[in-house]
Structure formats: structure tokens, C-alpha cells
Amino acid sequence: MTGASTKAMLLVEPQRFTRTSFTLPDIPVGGWIAVEATGVSGADAQIWAGNNRFIKYPLILGHEIVGRVAKLVDDSFDIEIGTRVILEPAIHCGACRRCLSGLHSCRFRSPVNSYGRLPSTEPPALWGGFAEFVYLDPGARIHPVSDNVEAPVATFAHALADGFTWAVELPDLQAGDSILILGPGPRGLAALIAAKDVGAGWVGVAGLPDDADRLAMAKELGADMVVDDPDIADAVANSLGARPRVVLDVTRDDPEALHTSLDLVRSGGTVVVASSKGVRATNQLFSDIILLKELTIRGAFGASAGGYHWATKKIEADTRLDSLVSHEFPLAEADRAVQAAAGLFGHDELLTVAVTV
Ligand SMILES: [Zn+2]
Secondary structure (H helix, E strand, C coil): CCCEEEEEEEEEECCCCEEEEEEECCEEEEEEEEEEEEEHHHHHHHHHHCCCCCCCCEEECCCCEEEEEEEEECCCCCCCCCCCCEEEEEEEHHHHHHHHCCCCCCCCCCCCCCCCEEEEECCCCCCCEEEEEEEECCCCCCCEECCCCCHHHHCCCHHHHHHHHHHEEEEECCCCCEEECCCHHHHHHHHHHHHHHCCCCCCEECCCCHHHEEEHHHCCCCEEEEEEECCCCHHHHHCCCCCCCEEEEEECCCHCCCCCCCCHHHCCEEEECCCCCCCCCCCCCHHHHHHHHCCCCCCCCCCCCCHHHHHHHHHHHHCHHHHHHEEEEEEHHHHHHHHHHHHCCCCCCEEEEEECC
8 A cells, every 4th residue: 555645634724724645655563544434523623723722733633533444564453454443532652651641642742642633744644534544553542343333423432432431430420420511512412321321310411502403412312401591500400409410511612611510510529621622711710619619620631442442332232323423524525524513504403523535
């Protein structure tokens, strides 16, 4: 395959894609994955808009990758060529302090060793899902997934893995527990599915008035309460009759959600902060609320291997998930895909977005 040409949509600067092609270079280790589909997340929209100050351009966007193993040049992976796999975004060098601590934000490469976030100036350039091929780094983790799941649907496994890690693993959610999810986007819906799967007693999902279709989907997926009113406290009190033990912030670009989380969570409870605020600051935070309520605050970045294991099984078994990808775009329309995911074309019928290659 070395020397073959691969098409890619290169984000040369914020809000400007160019169609380009790369020649596949010789690689000493790892392999190549032929991309089939890539999910588009709010984090991608933030990078596209130029609201992530850590990102260096140009880069190939897209970290929710599903594809087939096309070539392996060494024995880093014990898997057959042609196997369809879900590729975890986080790449682990295995030797840095963050990797040795079990974190998902390896800094072996800058700004973070992760698909869809590395600049294309970093060899071998192909680090994102908006391309025909993506480099399979030896430090990457892949999960085989059945050919019976359509590739765009399989991209939702990424959101599911995050949802399980953030809603279940980090706050140690137990059967009978209560969790309020702020934000009904793909990861909010995924967190709901994960929480219900472990037997949570009460799951609430809060959104905005323009989130009607996503909140309707949340109801369909078993939410005990959905609310599109900024005054969430009343709705939670009426439905749960108490404060939730866990609040998960998966809002889009909303620095005020931290206030809501700290206000609404039960004393002794856990707040999981999983949404990036980009360049925006949270104002007027009186931190005494954290100590007076004896809260645990967890920052969530990426998913665990356990989250991916659960997600891969779930996407194969739960046919309700087939309807969660509402928008599909071909690779050449990557800009429209990102704008759709950002809600720039409206939120009606918007659930999740995938680019197919
Ligand atoms: Zn590392």
C-alpha cells in the first residue's frame, strides 16, 4: 500500500476544509485502517470553530472512527486483515507518567496523543477519520465489531463508551442510584443508556427548548424525567422528590452548567464534568458549595477500555441504537457534517451525525 494515494478533508484553519490527497508513506510499525465511517461530535465542532485553544492546524478531524484493518507491518496487533474495528481515540505510549497512571491524555505527541486532535504535520500525517485511511499506531486500541452493525451506527459505540465511563464507572453508579444528565446530545443519550443498563433507579435528562427531538428520544430510551426548561430544579424535585446523587455535565459549550451541577447535586454526591468549555470561563464560582456539600468532582476525558468493551457488545445487541444516527454525509461534505453536528442547520430531528467514506 505504500505509495498509494488517499483522499482526505484537511482542516487547514478554523472553518476551512480543503479536499486533498496524501501519499501513504512507508511505516516502520503499526498499520493502516481503511475508514468506513466517522462520528462527528461536539468536540469536533469546537475544533472546527476554532474554540479549542490547544489544537494546532492543519489537521484531519474525526476521532470516532470505524474501519477495517487494511495493513499491518509488524505484530503490534493480533488481528486479521479485513476485520471491522472500532478505533479508540486515545493513543497510549505506555511509558509516560500519564499513561502509567491510567489516564487517557497521553502527551507523547502534542497537543494530546489522540486521533482527530494531532496536526497533520506529525508523521505519518493521517491521524483523523475524515480520510480514506488512518494510521494504526502501535499504542492505539482497537475493538472488533460485527459486520452486522452498519458502519455509521457502529460509530455510536464511541459515545456509548464515553457514556458508560462517565455515568457509571467514574461516579460508581449502582443499581437504584439517581443521576441527572445535563445535555441530551449523543453522549447524554449514551450516558442514559449506560445508566439504565446498570439498573439506575432514576435518570433525568435536561436540555434546551430546541432539543425537543433529542429529549423525545431520551424518553423513548427510558429516561424517568426529561426537561427543556432552564429551571431544572423544580422539575427534578417534582420527579425524584430529592436531589440526584450524581450530576453529569455533557452540555455543549455551557460554562454555567457547572453552577447548575453543584447546585442540584445531593450533599455527599458526585459531579462529573465531561464537557469542554473551550475558551469560555465559568464566572462567579463560590467554591464553598463544594466543601459545604462535601462533593466529589470528577473530570472526564475519554473512555476506559472497559467502557469500550461494554459499548461494543451493546451496539451489537441493542437494535434500538440503529435509529440513533440521524444524519449521514459523504467525506466530501465534511464541512456540512460538522455544521450539522454543531446545530447550525437547526436541532429538529438531530440525534447524531456520521461521515461515511
Ligand atoms: Zn503516554
